[in-house]
Amino acid sequence: MFRYIREIEFQTICNYVKEGASVLDLGCGDCELLYRLIKNKNVRAQGIEIDEKEIYKCVKKGVSVLHEDIEYGLSEYKDNSFDYIVLQQSLSEVVKQPDKVIAEALRVGRKVIISFSNFVHYRARLQIFLKGKTPITPSLPYSWYDTPNLHFLSISDFIEYCKRRKIKIEKATYLGTKKRAYLFPNFFALVGIFLISKN
Amino acid sequence: MKDKNLGIVETKYFNFAEPPHELELESGEKLGPITVAYEAYGKLNKKRTNAVLITHAFSGDAHAAGYHKGDDKPGWWDSMIGPGKAFNTDKYYVLCANVLGGCSGTTGPSSVNPKTGKPYGLDFPLISINDMVKAQSKLIEHLEIEKLLTVAGGSMGGMQALSWLIKHPDKIKSAIIVASAIKHSPQQIAFDEVGRVSIISDPAWNGGDYYGGKTPANGLALARMVGHITYMSDRSMMEKFGRRIRDVGERHKFNTGFEIENYLHYRGSNFVKRFDANSYLYITKAIDCYDASEGKNLSELLYGTKAKVMVLAFKSDWLYPKYQSKEIVKACKVAGIDTTFCEIESTYGHDAFLLEIDEETQLIKHFLEKVVQAG
Numbered sequence: 408m409f410r411y412i413r414e415i416e417f418q419t420i421c422n423y424v425k426e427g428a429s430v431l432d433l434g435c436g437d438c439e440l441l442y443r444l445i446k447n448k449n450v451r452a453q454g455i456e457i458d459e460k461e462i463y464k465c466v467k468k469g470v471s472v473l474h475e476d477i478e479y480g481l482s483e484y485k486d487n488s489f490d491y492i493v494l495q496q497s498l499s500e501v502v503k504q505p506d507k508v509i510a511e512a513l514r515v516g517r518k519v520i521i522s523f524s525n526f527v528h529y530r531a532r533l534q535i536f537l538k539g540k541t542p543i544t545p546s547l548p549y550s551w552y553d554t555p556n557l558h559f560l561s562i563s564d565f566i567e568y569c570k571r572r573k574i575k576i577e578k579a580t581y582l583g584t585k586k587r588a589y590l591f592p593n594f595f596a597l598v599g600i601f602l603i604s605k606n
Numbered sequence: 607m608k609d610k611n612l613g614i615v616e617t618k619y620f621n622f623a624e625p626p627h628e629l630e631l632e633s634g635e636k637l638g639p640i641t642v643a644y645e646a647y648g649k650l651n652k653k654r655t656n657a658v659l660i661t662h663a664f665s666g667d668a669h670a671a672g673y674h675k676g677d678d679k680p681g682w683w684d685s686m687i688g689p690g691k692a693f694n695t696d697k698y699y700v701l702c703a704n705v706l707g708g709c710s711g712t713t714g715p716s717s718v719n720p721k722t723g724k725p726y727g728l729d730f731p732l733i734s735i736n737d738m739v740k741a742q743s744k745l746i747e748h749l750e751i752e753k754l755l756t757v758a759g760g761s762m763g764g765m766q767a768l769s770w771l772i773k774h775p776d777k778i779k780s781a782i783i784v785a786s787a788i789k790h791s792p793q794q795i796a797f798d799e800v801g802r803v804s805i806i807s808d809p810a811w812n813g814g815d816y817y818g819g820k821t822p823a824n825g826l827a828l829a830r831m832v833g834h835i836t837y838m839s840d841r842s843m844m845e846k847f848g849r850r851i852r853d854v855g856e857r858h859k860f861n862t863g864f865e866i867e868n869y870l871h872y873r874g875s876n877f878v879k880r881f882d883a884n885s886y887l888y889i890t891k892a893i894d895c896y897d898a899s900e901g902k903n904l905s906e907l908l909y910g911t912k913a914k915v916m917v918l919a920f921k922s923d924w925l926y927p928k929y930q931s932k933e934i935v936k937a938c939k940v941a942g943i944d945t946t947f948c949e950i951e952s953t954y955g956h957d958a959f960l961l962e963i964d965e966e967t968q969l970i971k972h973f974l975e976k977v978v979q980a981g
Contacts, residue, residue, distance in 0.1 A: 462969075466968070466972045467972045472946055472948075473935060473945065474949050475935075475947065484939055
């Protein structure tokens with residue numbers, strides 16, 4: 408299930424990106440997304456990743472990657488250095504100050520793609536309310552003691568945040584267990600994917 | 607993979623800059639004729655597009671890989687250069703040249719000054735990292751190679767790779783800069799100065815005029831001992847030597863025979879057999895005075911550069927710490943250069959670039975494949 412959702416997530420992000428664009432992936436992991444974007448969309452790709460083990464995988468795939476911290480790495484770029492900045496699950500997992508990083512990403516990139524797991528999916532709500540336990544769902548498959556997630560947010564949280572910061576949401580895709588969650592995404596979506604830009 | 611090596615290799619010599627066509631140095635002075643000692647491994651392809659230039663560190667030479675006849679030790683980066691290795695000689699034509707000012711075949715202060723018929727000594731002009739690269743570019747021209755696939759080097763070799771990137775960006779497709787810096791920090795200059803003073807204060811140095819007589823071996827050995835301390839890390843020394851004592855040689859009050867002491871003495875006395883004290887002075891001065899940014903913002907000098915760049919640093923390297931590599935990375939980022947950077951986990955200190963072979967191989971091998979594919 409987790410793999411399936413990730414796959415759809417990859418495809419959705421690929422569809423958001425225009426042919427031949429430049430893309431900076433923050434917290435790119437093994438560079439799978441950038442690798443696909445190079446192959447399918449002929450993008451100019453650059454990754455940033457803090458884990459040394461992942462760097463070798465990226466280089467093996469032929470993707471340019473910088474072994475550094477997202478916050479620090481982003482601040483060194485000039486305004487509008489890339490067409491897209493991608494934060495695939497990085498916002499909740501690795502970024503310590505999401506507000507600052509989103510603002511920086513919107514400075515360095517013309518558009519920003521953000522995906523994250525919805526913390527208030529109905530299954531999560533059930534687990535909290537009925538069992539009184541921290542939820543474990545297909546998109547958040549971790550126990551509290553070994554989760555990579557630093558921040559837990561919902562679809563509604565993010566939309567509200569964008570409104571408050573005057574960020575334009577150009578596109579949004581919500582992934583449910585089997586298909587897209589068109590209805591009540593905050594309730595049925597496991598993952599939200601947003602294409603945002605400066606207003 | 608590593609059982610294969612290049613076998614017996616030979617040093618070749620390229621002569622150029624015959625007067626009146628001397629090489630103009632950065633200082634404005636002219637130098638000629640010049641001999642460049644170099645080695646070449648692998649085969650240059652028909653289109654002459656598979657050449658790789660390896661630039662050596664401070665005390666290195668042209669003998670980067672393979673064995674010289676009768677030697678039981680291979681070249682200084684043999685673990686990285688050869689069939690199937692990072693710089694795969696089945697695919698690439700790998701070159702390495704001794705730097706200008708050196709003492710292993712290329713013209714330097716110990717070479718004969720044609721005007722006097724005696725070794726230059728201090729009559730040798732001050733040279734720079736850019737001058738070393740200029741001499742290399744003459745060799746590349748002579749070999750009719752229009753564009754190098756990459757220039758790769760560690761430490762001072764990294765500075766040369768950086769110089770290629772800035773001064774000859776259209777002649778390289780990529781640069782691999784390992785454990786290096788845009789410019790030396792005061793700490794790095796300080797260690798070099800201790801080495802230089804050690805040589806100069808040896809009475810045998812005699813104002814640089816010692817050829818044919820007693821050489822400043824004590825000063826040069828001491829300089830090398832300091833150097834070796836800076837190449838290791840606290841941890842690597844602890845692991846390699848601990849506080850172990852080995853009984854050697856003549857006993858006196860202060861000879862406790864700590865293994866680290868013996869190691870440094872051994873390194874020092876070995877070094878004087880192969881290195882010229884004046885070369886030590888000229889080359890360390892060239893490194894200390896190098897500033898790739900020329901007092902500007904390095905990114906300004908890199909704008910429009912199409913070459914791809916790989917920068918590598920090592921975690922325990924305190925002589926060329928990570929922040930110095932990251933300064934190079936930052937300039938590349940701002941200039942919009944396709945850049946890869948990795949800080950490799952290592953306990954070896956600065957020496958890591960000669961020792962962390964598996965990691966370097968993984969990174970460099972695939973990086974080069976990408977450079978080839980990009981065409």
